[in-house]
Amino acid sequence: MQFVDLAKQLETIRGTVEERIKAVLDHGNFILGPEIKELENKLAAFAGVKHCVTCSSGTDALLLPLMAYNVGPGHAIFTTPFTFIATAEVVSLLGATPVYVDIDPDTFNMDPAKLRQAIQDIKNNNKPTLQFPDGLIPKGIIAVDLFGLPADYDAINAIARKHDLFVIEDAAQSFGGMYKGKMAGNLSDVAATSFFPAKPLGCYGDGGAVLTNNDSLADVVESLRVHGKGQHKYDNIRIGINGRLDTIQAAILLAKLEIFGQEIEKRQEVAARYSEGLKNAVKVPHVPPGYRSAWAQYSIISERKKGLMARLQNAGIPTAVYYPQPLHLQTAFSYLGYKPESMPVSEKVSGRIFSLPMHPYLDEADQQRIMHTILQV
Numbered sequence: 001m002q003f004v005d006l007a008k009q010l011e012t013i014r015g016t017v018e019e020r021i022k023a024v025l026d027h028g029n030f031i032l033g034p035e036i037k038e039l040e041n042k043l044a045a046f047a048g049v050k051h052c053v054t055c056s057s058g059t060d061a062l063l064l065p066l067m068a069y070n071v072g073p074g075h076a077i078f079t080t081p082f083t084f085i086a087t088a089e090v091v092s093l094l095g096a097t098p099v100y101v102d103i104d105p106d107t108f109n110m111d112p113a114k115l116r117q118a119i120q121d122i123k124n125n126n127k128p129t130l131q132f133p134d135g136l137i138p139k140g141i142i143a144v145d146l147f148g149l150p151a152d153y154d155a156i157n158a159i160a161r162k163h164d165l166f167v168i169e170d171a172a173q174s175f176g177g178m179y180k181g182k183m184a185g186n187l188s189d190v191a192a193t194s195f196f197p198a199k200p201l202g203c204y205g206d207g208g209a210v211l212t213n214n215d216s217l218a219d220v221v222e223s224l225r226v227h228g229k230g231q232h233k234y235d236n237i238r239i240g241i242n243g244r245l246d247t248i249q250a251a252i253l254l255a256k257l258e259i260f261g262q263e264i265e266k267r268q269e270v271a272a273r274y275s276e277g278l279k280n281a282v283k284v285p286h287v288p289p290g291y292r293s294a295w296a297q298y299s300i301i302s303e304r305k306k307g308l309m310a311r312l313q314n315a316g317i318p319t320a321v322y323y324p325q326p327l328h329l330q331t332a333f334s335y336l337g338y339k340p341e342s343m344p345v346s347e348k349v350s351g352r353i354f355s356l357p358m359h360p361y362l363d364e365a366d367q368q369r370i371m372h373t374i375l376q377v
């Protein structure tokens with residue numbers, strides 16, 4: 001049994017994938033070929049946004065808007081410690097300071113009440129144990145849609161407006177999810193998504209996209225993606241990066257996008273079966289009314305995590321822990337001075353959480369076996 005079964009997916013779309021790749025080999029435009037614009041138009045339409053700029057990874061999709069907002073030293077960017085390192089790494093890379101905001105224990109996403117407090121603390125220069133530079137200026141927020149469930153954007157966007165901050169939606173895991181009638185990728189000023197192979201919409205390498213309704217931001221991101229280009233690629237008007245998506249990856253994504261809507265529906269069925277079967281044995285994911293998760297992961301909480309994971313492993317069932325160590329306690333961020341117990345919810349959750357196999361092709365018999373193994377423990 002696979003944790004994410006890409007081979008089964010490929011069985012169903014091999015013909016289209018091969019045709020799409022062959023078309024790229026035939027026309028030979030490997031860099032920014034016609035598939036790139038076609039994909040960008042389709043992704044923008046899918047998410048309901050005006051602009052999509054594809055790029056080389058989900059990490060660059062976070063980096064590019066931060067660069068477009070001129071984030072740098074002296075700026076505070078508020079984000080959650082219960083995420084993949086890329087979310088905060090890009091902030092540090094630009095010389096700005098990631099300021100961690102603890103999560104809601106039910107959704108695992110940024111807790112808006114704690115965000116309010118964290119902004120106030122930075123404005124008051126109140127940072128007792130932290131090694132932050134003095135006089136940090138609150139500049140923006142990166143909210144993460146963890147495991148595919150959107151964060152609470154009504155609350156987060158309202159706080160951002162009050163303090164004149166931008167909001168980036170880290171939709172690396174939530175593309176295909178929804179929040180109050182809007183698609184993930186369209187829930188704040190700008191969104192970043194990832195096409196890492198195991199993501200709900202994944203390519204066969206690295207890839208990502210920036211999504212926004214802001215015309216000028218999209219222009220700047222597009223320029224930054226190609227070394228800060230102006231009128232053409234040898235007219236360089238700002239410092240940028242080489243952050244393009246490969247044409248071949250775009251071709252693969254176009255093939256996968258055709259079945260993506262159905263796959264998201266299948267993920268809902270798999271998740272519903274897990275939740276129904278496991279709700280009396282472990283803490284199953286909470287999806288608030290009006291939200292749809294893209295179910296990048298199906299993660300459960302149990303005091304008996306170790307025993308459960310061992311039993312599942314013995315039964316040949318793969319599991320994974322996202323995330324064993326919250327970012328504020330990672331060595332890479334030790335320079336910020338966060339201490340254990342400073343983010344109690346993230347720390348408690350990371351000790352008790354683990355994820356079960358989740359993909360649209362998980363058959364019912366396998367799923368029954370997974371649930372049966374858990375219920376036996």
Ligand SMILES: Cc1ncc(COP(=O)(O)O)c(C=O)c1O
Pocket residue numbers: 057058059060083084086087144170172173194195196206207208
């Ligand atoms: C929440 C989150 N943000 C950002 C990223 C970075 O994406 P990529 O691996 O495509 O750079 C990931 C990928 O794992 C992620 O899960």
